[in-house]
Amino acid sequence: MDFSLNQEQEMFRGFVRKYLNDVGQTKVAREFIKGDTKALQSVFSGLAELGCMGITISEEYGGLGLEALDLVPVFEEIGKVILPGAYLETMALAVPLLEKYGSEGQKEKYLTDIASGSRSITLAWLEPKKDYNPDEIECWARLDGDDLIIDGIKTLVPDGDLVDTILLLVRTDEGKEGDGLSLVLLDRTNETVIKVQQCIDETRHLTELTFTNVRISKEQLLGSINQGWPILQGGLLYLNAALSSMMVGGMERVVDMATDYATIRKQFGQPIGRFQAIKHRIADMKMDLEAARSLSHYANWALENDYEDREGAIHSARSFSTEAFIRIASQNIQIHGGIGFTEEIDCHLYLKRARFFENYLGSTQHNNEQVALALGW
Template sequence: MEFALNEEQQVFQRSTQQFLKSKGDLEIPREYSEGKEEVLDDLWIGLAELGYMGITVSESYGGLGMGPLTLVPILEEMGRAVIPGPYIETVAFAAPLIEKYGSAEQKEKYLEQLASGNRKFTVALLEGNGELSPTNINVLATQKDNEYVLDGEKILVSHADFADTLIVPVRTGNNEQDISLLIVDCDSSTLQMEKQISMDESRKMIKVSFNEVAVPKLQLLGDENTGWEILQDGIQGLNTAWCSNMVGGLDRIVEIATEYANTREQFGQPIGRFQAVKHKIVEMKMNLETARSLAYYAAWALENNTEDVVEAIAMARSLITESFIQSASDNIQVHGGMGFTWEFDCHLFLKRAKSLENYLGSPEDYREQVVSELVGNKESLILER
């Protein structure tokens, strides 16, 4: 594979960078965190006008028909600006799953709206203790005539209050693997939503309660009781996208730390001349380049469905998550006491990094997944503890 952006991808990167700068760059997550939710509406409209909502939607439904590699430069730029919103869940998770597993009616209903920016998706995965496994999915879907009636609750649902539609894994049988995926439209369902405390204020987390919520059987994604396998497919795309997004954050951290080290003076010289500071920045840069290589390869492996795709994504997710947290922490150390203040941008990256630390599994979980792939013991992408 080519470890560099091609001409088309470079165009996407420049366009995304210019667009986000025009919208305020790092002021976007700051304003959203302060309660100015209209900035997210404005951002979504702009991304739709650029055609970015339809990147992974086929041309027959108004999209561009491209794959994970095309998303890489867009997601990196979004990571550099710590952008809020369910873009990743919509474009890297929902769109590919509906394209691959959706019925003709579901594709007709959702994909064109998704590509135009008129339909926002997120995924409601976690319950109870926050671990994702078949045994921890207990939102019960009871069949009644031509409907499923849902009871239970999902926690830590990213931007559920902003999304139009949720993809929800539910229990449809008594066996451990009897999991199905339902597409739940928020406007036609009596959902109860409650904001939850989140370390990263730019990633709003919502608890969604289902109290006898009726969902037509036509909203079943794929076949009944096959939802866990389908979900693993979607999580591969979700993790690959978040890896590229975190690489963008790493890149911006290196830029911020380097600029500060070259301009902040102590004892009559820039602090970047001090060994302790230089070493931290070098480590950040090395982490960045390693992370970028792994993220590019994971996206390439996913797009080309290589034999080592699960291993590639797991390696990328484990290393990049830890590198992002370490570099974000070191960046605050480089800035000293001022690095902890609201006025500096350092905290935005550390909060985002920590909020993703155990999302969809911890770095340790993914290292165990790599081991399983290497020894030939195929397990699901999300490990059960």
């Protein structure tokens, strides 16, 4: 069983890496923190020209018609440079759901735009003072003839002020354990009140969206009405597999940073990397990285091939990668010493991104429980 990347995928990684190096690696993230979003838009235009926006989109809609494993090198390279934006939510959630459940009109409109780089999509799930429990969804979309009227508030929406479309989890009927929930595609309009929230990771925007009598066509439903919860759970498999790859990319860059610094930083007349305490710590970081990489590659391979243990593999990769990323990013700061706490170098960017993902769309405990369920425990 070989679930490693093939020669073509590694070659494409090289093109993406060169492009991201040319635009300054983490320079885009640092400019984004200062409020410059134009540089990010330019980067996404360049990624679209490379074909990164259409990898898993069908050829008839302007894509390449490839599979989940072909996204792995792109997510790893994006993770290395802490690229802002909703590439993850667009390519690893919206695209697979549109391909599977979208109407012909939705595919023609959204997939074509995504492939060209002119549209990005995020997910609005959480509501104020609530968690990811489906029973707590109170944002309603009530039927009114051929329209839906949306009322409610969504919070902690990633990049809700930057994307073009919001994939909105709403209640369309009473129900428990996910019954009565639907997914709708809402194009951003002036009717939606957007409030930017504080986020530990300054390279990601979190927003609160308020909907008051927002009227959209019933044709904006993704899939069947009242079937949004099982559709979303299937989409989260794609997202968590991709997210584990993105975290692997971040971990690889952190290990490289720690190794480089341990080589050039001298103490008592020799590089600190020669000291056992530092040497063993970096070795542990490398082991965490390679374990996460193997889990991530297998998770994406199992997803692409619809393997029987794909759910357990994906949640295992997500859980381990999340904890390993936090652990490695924290150790990197310790190895850098006092300078590791400053904003002049990149150490803090990776720890903040790791903490951002810690509870993103589910905690580590939740993913461990999903692993247990997949194993039949």
